[in-house]
Amino acid sequence: MGIGGQDIGRRDRSATPADPRSSGVGPAVSPAAHHQWSGAGLGSVSAVQVRSAVIPAAGLGTRFLPVTKAVPKELMPIGDTPAIQIIIDEALGAGIDHIVVVSSRSKPAIERYFEADDELVRSLRDKGKDDVADRLASIGRDWRVTITYQDNPRGLGHAVGCAREAVGDEPFAVLLPDELMGDSSLLAQMNGVCSSTGGSVVGVKQVPRSQVSSYGVLDPSGPIDDDGVVPVQDLVEKPPVASAPSDLIIIGRYVLTPDVFDEIENLKPGSGGELQLTDALRAQAARSPFHGVLSRTARYDTGNPVGFLEAAIAFALRDPSMAAEMKAHLASLTF
Secondary structure: OEEOOOOOOOOOOOOOOOOOOOOOOOOOOOHHHEEEEOOOOOOOOOOOOOOEEEEEOOOOOHHHOOHHHOOOHHHOEEOOEEHHHHHHHHHHHOOOOEEEEEEOOOOHHHHHHHOOOHHHHHHHHHOOOHHHHHHHHOEEOOOEEEEEEOOOOOOHHHHHHOOHHHHOOOOEEEEOOOEEEOOOHHHHHHHHHHHHHOOEEEEEEEOOHHHHHHOEEEEEOOOOOOOOEEEEEEEEEOOOHHHOOOOEEEEEEEEEOOOHHHHHHOOOOOHHHOOOHHHHHHHHHHHOOEEEEEOOOOEEEOOOHHHHHHHHHHHHHOOOOOHHHHHHHHHHOOO
16 A cells, blocks of 8 residues: 555645555644645544554654765665655554654655656556556555654654644554564554553563663553553653663554643653653553553664664565575675
């Protein structure tokens, strides 16, 4: 799936939500701050279904300079697929049909990626490259994408707040693009937990106690169950090892109820003037159901060049069109 379909290329200056390929405090977002493309073939979705996924993508990618002066990190390829498309495919696999990309006006290539290019598709077909043409035409065909802008980045809470008008009054997912997951299973389970409890959910990973001081950590209010679901009473940002309430750290997957936007509006800027999403989640956890779900799928940290390379190799090894050649190449290396 991807941008395509009969409405592809239509830019809508509205704030209505949108859909992706299968394989100041409380930021206000004006209607003019959006570009939206609509796709055909969207089925009906029940009121409890999580329909929208927010991808914060306004960062400068400083760890990947100088290449990110010209190419957004989110468009750098993992094999032959842009990293952002892998994130989108994960969301689609979990039943989401509306992608909200929080971008920057300094990164027009992201917007361009989602625009239809009928001439290029036609040229590829004329050359007999139907597989590539089909893949290109599929971007956004059976889902919608909305791009909104974070012109003055002030932390993750601020980025999520910029998506408020596009998301609407519904639960939604947040997928951080610096983390790639092996499949959609974690996000799908989180969607189900949100629907059944009516509260927000975070993805978590169990780590050695010695590592917890580098992460946001759950303070559980009960034991983790057989499905990996744990009730949460608080979240602690980078606690000392000795006082950490658990060994469960928050990873870059969230399914949030829409009242989080009110909490974001009420945030006071922290160090560097940033609005921290964790502070808004702590307010939710203090007054309403809140859960963590333990990830049991592969996870790749692509926020640095080595992690990005590791992810590219891992994805290539599971791609039938690349695996044999990649294995042979790796076997030929000497150290």
